[in-house]
Amino acid sequence: MEGQPGFQLPGTMTSEDTPMWLRMVNEIFFLSDLSSIIRASGKWSKKMRSDNGVLHPPHKPSNPDYLIFVNAFFGLEIPHDLPPTAGPVGPLLSPTCPPPDQECRAFLARHKSVLYIALGTHIILPHTGTAKVVNAANNLQEDGLIDDVIWAMGYGQDV
Template sequence: MDSKYMFDSFWVENYRRLKAITEDPSTRPAMIIGNIFVDAVKDMHVQFDVLDTMVWPTMPLLMLPCSYFPGQPGFELEGTLAFEIVSMWLHVKNELVILKSLLVILKFFTWTKDQRRIAGIKYRLPSPNKPDYLVLVNSIFGLEIPRDLSPLCALVGPLLAN
């Protein structure tokens, strides 16, 4: 969580600068491209109806849900939910991770809410199951869990340096 706090600590400054650029008609962009660490881009989409594009290094978390976790026979990691034979204990253990992390998650959400309050934001960002903005996924197709991709989500990876 230390790295998440570090990245999100720049949100107030990112928000103020993007808002200043977007409010000015002479500098207002037609579209903003940001990565998953720049939530201020989503705020510009909500406040000013500016098209936004988010670049993700993996399939977006809590977005594009799938009701199953398929595995390629012979390639699953033993003990994961994609494994062909998963015990009931592993299913329960997987759900307990959320309960064990609940205090850390709640502390982070409170901190994020305080950051947004400092900047004068009183609304919460929508968290749709399907995005209402363009999502570019820089991933290696076939290594991710297959998902029902919406028309606004495109696999563009892997983008590798030469």
């Protein structure tokens, strides 16, 4: 997503088709309110801390002084900054999974070769990328290599 989180202009969820001037406006339009935002967040957090009996200032280490475990597919997911105390432990996959429901069992019984597509929670394909995946799946189906496709999508994603 372009712009500051929570401050994007309507209709600018991705920059794929966004003109340059709108991208620039999307980056800077909140600057006029920045002082109010900082002042309000400082007052809010001070009040919340004092209401809960926390009188000492918050601890702000430059790097975490605790161990962090990372459950990720390195090389396939979007890169993130990791502190020196990070330890890769993933991917962690459950050794068991719930059995398919009746509708799913009926679907799989009617098909011999099903293509399963799951891109994870961090991937947002541009229109051209999505079109390539759909065209490839259609070509596989036309060639008789697959019967059907199951495309897993996260909850709340636009299709």
